[in-house]
Amino acid sequence: MTKPRLVARAIDALRRGWPVTIDGLALLAIETADEGRLAAFDPERGADILLSAPRAATLKLGNQRDAAGNDPVRVARTGWLDLDVAAALADPARDLSTPLKGPFRAVALAMPEAARAAMKLARLAGLMPAFFVAEATADETVALAAADIAGYDDPARLALVSRARLPVAVAEDAEIVAFRSADEAVEHVALLIGQPNGAAPLVRIHSECLTGDVLGSLKCDCGPQLDAALRAIAGAGWGILLYLRQEGRGIGLINKLRAYALQDQGFDTVDANLRLGFAIDERDFGVAARMLRLLGQDRVRLLTNNPAKVAGLAAAGIEVVERVAHKAGENTHNHGYLATKRDKTGHLL
Ligand SMILES: Nc1nc2c(ncn2[C@@H]2O[C@H](COP(=O)(O)OP(=O)(O)OP(=O)(O)O)[C@@H](O)[C@H]2O)c(=O)[nH]1
Numbered sequence: 001m002t003k004p005r006l007v008a009r010a011i012d013a014l015r016r017g018w019p020v021t022i023d024g025l026a027l028l029a030i031e032t033a034d035e036g037r038l039a040a041f042d043p044e045r046g047a048d049i050l051l052s053a054p055r056a057a058t059l060k061l062g063n064q065r066d067a068a069g070n071d072p073v074r075v076a077r078t079g080w081l082d083l084d085v086a087a088a089l090a091d092p093a094r095d096l097s098t099p100l101k102g103p104f105r106a107v108a109l110a111m112p113e114a115a116r117a118a119m120k121l122a123r124l125a126g127l128m129p130a131f132f133v134a135e136a137t138a139d140e141t142v143a144l145a146a147a148d149i150a151g152y153d154d155p156a157r158l159a160l161v162s163r164a165r166l167p168v169a170v171a172e173d174a175e176i177v178a179f180r181s182a183d184e185a186v187e188h189v190a191l192l193i194g195q196p197n198g199a200a201p202l203v204r205i206h207s208e209c210l211t212g213d214v215l216g217s218l219k220c221d222c223g224p225q226l227d228a229a230l231r232a233i234a235g236a237g238w239g240i241l242l243y244l245r246q247e248g249r250g251i252g253l254i255n256k257l258r259a260y261a262l263q264d265q266g267f268d269t270v271d272a273n274l275r276l277g278f279a280i281d282e283r284d285f286g287v288a289a290r291m292l293r294l295l296g297q298d299r300v301r302l303l304t305n306n307p308a309k310v311a312g313l314a315a316a317g318i319e320v321v322e323r324v325a326h327k328a329g330e331n332t333h334n335h336g337y338l339a340t341k342r343d344k345t346g347h348l349l
């Protein structure tokens, strides 16, 4: 039995700069730490630093003990490794302006599962995945298990909770359906357009992009793709738009804007994610599969250029009978972004 309530409390704690303990491993997020919190967490100044695998690779602090390079890396704390040096290890915004001190030394990771769970917890909290880490002694932290974190965003815990008529510009007879997770605070929605006609619905899986969807950002193609999807579904006569709250390919708005700042320094969308310490794409399309099943659909025609969406639905038991190409909104600002999607993430553009 996992304990989602503990995960919610741990997310809250990390955002406030309070420590948490995963399977006996005490963690303080570097991003929200200050001198006082660090001193309280680590009075003996013996705590190490825990970095995600891609962040450690960026800093050339690879973990020799993990051949695949998937595990987080624990860096030994030395006397001069203070809060400011830790912040520079965590935050790629400073990579070009402040050369790192060193040398740093990676030490064996006694509990890789707990360390991996810490990385996911940082992502769920919208924080950079970097921690002060120590064997737990303090007794007032939120103490949870790696398994609690693994089960926290299980799509099976999503329920259909509300539906209403929603006339929209492309279809006056549309219906909006809202889904809520028993644990997570996110609320995904589906917009049903037209009437089921026995055929597989035309479906668009759209991940939230505040900058593109709302502000008309020209850095990506999200806004025009959203509009084009609604028009295509209305034109087809029957289909569903899934609006998933997976801002920034699952790293959250603030981390996406950090990635944008790195793109201002010349890194592309893939390398920016990796420098921050995240995977290239942190989304789980099992959420979309669960929503489709709750809507009674298990065969779809999918509007996408992203093979990972097709594979993600298929892996979760939804048959994609056809992939329908979905290009819109190319401009001079997003040319490089689209080229990177084509060249590095396998988008069929
Ligand atoms: N981390 C990060 N996320 C971005 C960046 N640009 C756009 N995004 C996010 O990427 C997602 C785009 O999602 P989609 O358009 O659904 O998916 P896609 O993978 O491009 O695939 P398609 O179905 O072919 O459009 C949104 O969540 C955006 O917020 C970026 O530079 N960095």
Ligand SMILES: [Zn+2]
Residues within 6 Å of the ligand: 209, 211, 212, 213, 220, 221, 222, 223
């Ligand atoms: Zn976008």
